[in-house]
Amino acid sequence: MIDARIRKTFHSRDDSAEFALDVHIRTAARIAVLFGPSGAGKSLTLESIAGFTTPDDGRILVDDVLFFDAASRLSLSPQQRRGGYVFQSSALFPHMTLRENLGFAAGSIPRLERRRAVGAMLEQFHLGDVAGRKPGELSGGQRQRGSIARSLLSSPRILLLDEPSSGLDAPLREELYAMLDEVRGAVQIPILLVTHDLDEAMQLGEEMFVLHSGRVVQQGAPADILDRPATEEVAALLGRFNVFDAEILAMDPAANRSRLRCTAASGFAFELDGPYFPGHMLGAKLRLGIRADALRVTAYATHGVSMRLRKLGRRMQTVRAEFEGGIVAEIPGSGLEGGAHNGEWMVRFPSESLRLLK
Amino acid sequence: MGIDWFPLWLSLRVAALSTLISLLAGLWLAWLFSSRTFRGKNVLEACITLPLVLPPTVLGYYLLILLGRQSQLGKAYEWIFGQPLVFTWQAAVVAALLHSAPLLIKFSTAAMESVPRRYPKAARSLGASEWKVFWRVSLPLAWSQILAATALAFARSLGDFGITIMLAGNIPGRTQTVSVAIYDAVEGGRGDVARVLVLVISGIALVSLTLANRMGRLSVGKAG
Numbered sequence: 001m002i003d004a005r006i007r008k009t010f011h012s013r014d015d016s017a018e019f020a021l022d023v024h025i026r027t028a029a030r031i032a033v034l035f036g037p038s039g040a041g042k043s044l045t046l047e048s049i050a051g052f053t054t055p056d057d058g059r060i061l062v063d064d065v066l067f068f069d070a071a072s073r074l075s076l077s078p079q080q081r082r083g084g085y086v087f088q089s090s091a092l093f094p095h096m097t098l099r100e101n102l103g104f105a106a107g108s109i110p111r112l113e114r115r116r117a118v119g120a121m122l123e124q125f126h127l128g129d130v131a132g133r134k135p136g137e138l139s140g141g142q143r144q145r146g147s148i149a150r151s152l153l154s155s156p157r158i159l160l161l162d163e164p165s166s167g168l169d170a171p172l173r174e175e176l177y178a179m180l181d182e183v184r185g186a187v188q189i190p191i192l193l194v195t196h197d198l199d200e201a202m203q204l205g206e207e208m209f210v211l212h213s214g215r216v217v218q219q220g221a222p223a224d225i226l227d228r229p230a231t232e233e234v235a236a237l238l239g240r241f242n243v244f245d246a247e248i249l250a251m252d253p254a255a256n257r258s259r260l261r262c263t264a265a266s267g268f269a270f271e272l273d274g275p276y277f278p279g280h281m282l283g284a285k286l287r288l289g290i291r292a293d294a295l296r297v298t299a300y301a302t303h304g305v306s307m308r309l310r311k312l313g314r315r316m317q318t319v320r321a322e323f324e325g326g327i328v329a330e331i332p333g334s335g336l337e338g339g340a341h342n343g344e345w346m347v348r349f350p351s352e353s354l355r356l357l358k
Numbered sequence: 359m360g361i362d363w364f365p366l367w368l369s370l371r372v373a374a375l376s377t378l379i380s381l382l383a384g385l386w387l388a389w390l391f392s393s394r395t396f397r398g399k400n401v402l403e404a405c406i407t408l409p410l411v412l413p414p415t416v417l418g419y420y421l422l423i424l425l426g427r428q429s430q431l432g433k434a435y436e437w438i439f440g441q442p443l444v445f446t447w448q449a450a451v452v453a454a455l456l457h458s459a460p461l462l463i464k465f466s467t468a469a470m471e472s473v474p475r476r477y478p479k480a481a482r483s484l485g486a487s488e489w490k491v492f493w494r495v496s497l498p499l500a501w502s503q504i505l506a507a508t509a510l511a512f513a514r515s516l517g518d519f520g521i522t523i524m525l526a527g528n529i530p531g532r533t534q535t536v537s538v539a540i541y542d543a544v545e546g547g548r549g550d551v552a553r554v555l556v557l558v559i560s561g562i563a564l565v566s567l568t569l570a571n572r573m574g575r576l577s578v579g580k581a582g
Binding site for chain 2: 087093
């Protein structure tokens with residue numbers, strides 16, 4: 001269990017603007033994810049928990065150990081906290097072999113058992129063959145696995161992973177995720193993972209905290225957040241979201257329906273059917289969002305909005321179609337077959353997928 | 359030409375001893391400066407650099423006041439060692455210290471600071487004590503640069519003239535270092551002696567600097 005309230009202000013200097021971190025991370029998830037863009041305060045949160053930086057105010061509790069409490073002026077040293085910290089760029093000591101690196105962390109294990117413990121950990125992380133090599137002679141994936149193995153040997157109270165997959169290519173990422181899954185099953189400590197990769201957050205996180213400009217803007221299960229971003233900010237962070245203005249032209253609460261006049265980027269206007277928005281009157285102005293993969297695009301249909309296709313991009317599994325007004329649809333496989341007159345397509349905005357944003 | 363090799367031997371001994379003392383002080387201060395922030399840190403750092411820019415006579419004058427037989431420190435030294443410090447070869451060590459210590463402290467601090475922060479941080483979070491972090495992580499990673507600085511400091515402390523002559527004097531066979539002996543030889547019209555000593559001391563300095571450069575380059579290669 002992690003319960004961390006952290007407040008820290010950095011005053012502006014010549015080379016940096018003022019930054020204020022004010023977050024509350026409270027979770028019982030085995031793997032919790034801090035998600036957000038660079039400069040959101042993710043790493044600073046992690047550093048505060050590890051004890052590398054001292055918050056101005058707050059309280060950090062990990063399981064039943066109080067790491068920091070501003071009120072009672074308590075602050076454990078990084079050594080006492082033992083927050084197994086795995087850095088973005090591997091921090092295996094470059095002058096030691098991998099085995100020596102692991103041995104360094106195993107200081108608390110009795111000497112006679114240490115060799116065996118290090119050997120077992122090396123095997124578990126498939127590093128037995130390269131144990132005698134220095135970090136410079138290891139691959140990126142091996143280095144990152146070695147860093148995590150080293151952290152685990154120090155009997156950490158929490159595992160803090162700062163963008164562990166950055167710099168790894170897709171297959172190595174998958175390998176790392178599989179390994180973290182194993183770790184999650186094997187150790188009983190909370191894992192806090194920082195990432196700005198949404199796929200990673202979705203794959204690993206049981207709970208996700210979205211950070212922006214030093215604040216938690218939303219928290220919850222990753223799939224829920226992706227489905228229902230609370231604010232326009234979050235929708236923008238998640239990407240793949242179309243956000244536009246809408247005005248309620250007509251509504252029918254009984255049938256859970258409304259008619260909306262929408263305005264997207266560069267003034268492109270269209271009308272569509274939406275759900276009933278409780279608490280909003282006729283003529284009310286709303287901010288709406290819809291996931292790019294929720295849009296339905298067909299060549300011919302009776303309803304939907306007729307839109308001119310601007311750009312078509314192929315992804316691995318999907319086609320990304322950009323229409324006028326910057327409306328983007330992600331269509332699985334070869335979904336845009338059949339063609340359309342003059343590049344005009346019928347785009348449907350399923351009513352149940354429209355999200356009201358703050 | 360009968361050359362008295364005592365000054366060379368004395369200079370090497372003085373330089374070695376002052377470099378060793380500087381190294382110990384340098385390591386401690388480098389650790390202090392690179393890992394701690396405290397009040398007066400900037401002033402302390404400035405004071406340590408001061409000997410590099412002040413004229414040797416000014417430094418010699420300060421030391422005479424500070425360590426002379428009338429001063430508290432001088433009296434304390436005399437009480438402990440049974441003889442005054444000034445006009446002994448030990449005074450020449452103090453003089454050389456003023457050249458080697460600032461260099462070593464400065465360069466060692468820079469070397470320690472050049473170790474990426476994530477290494478000592480990782481070590482601390484693995485539960486390693488500050489002592490273990492210093493000896494097993496920070497120092498080994500900065501070691502080649504510190505050794506380079508040590509060679510440089512050794513070369514520099516061979517060459518003091520001004521402070522030595524004010525504090526240790528020019529007593530042949532007792533406090534006469536190479537640089538003082540060279541001055542003496544030139545003054546006394548013994549050009550051949552001066553020439554040999556000049557060549558020998560230049561050679562030693564050149565070898566030290568070559569070593570310093572090689573070790574410095576080594577560390578740059580490692581850091582990348």
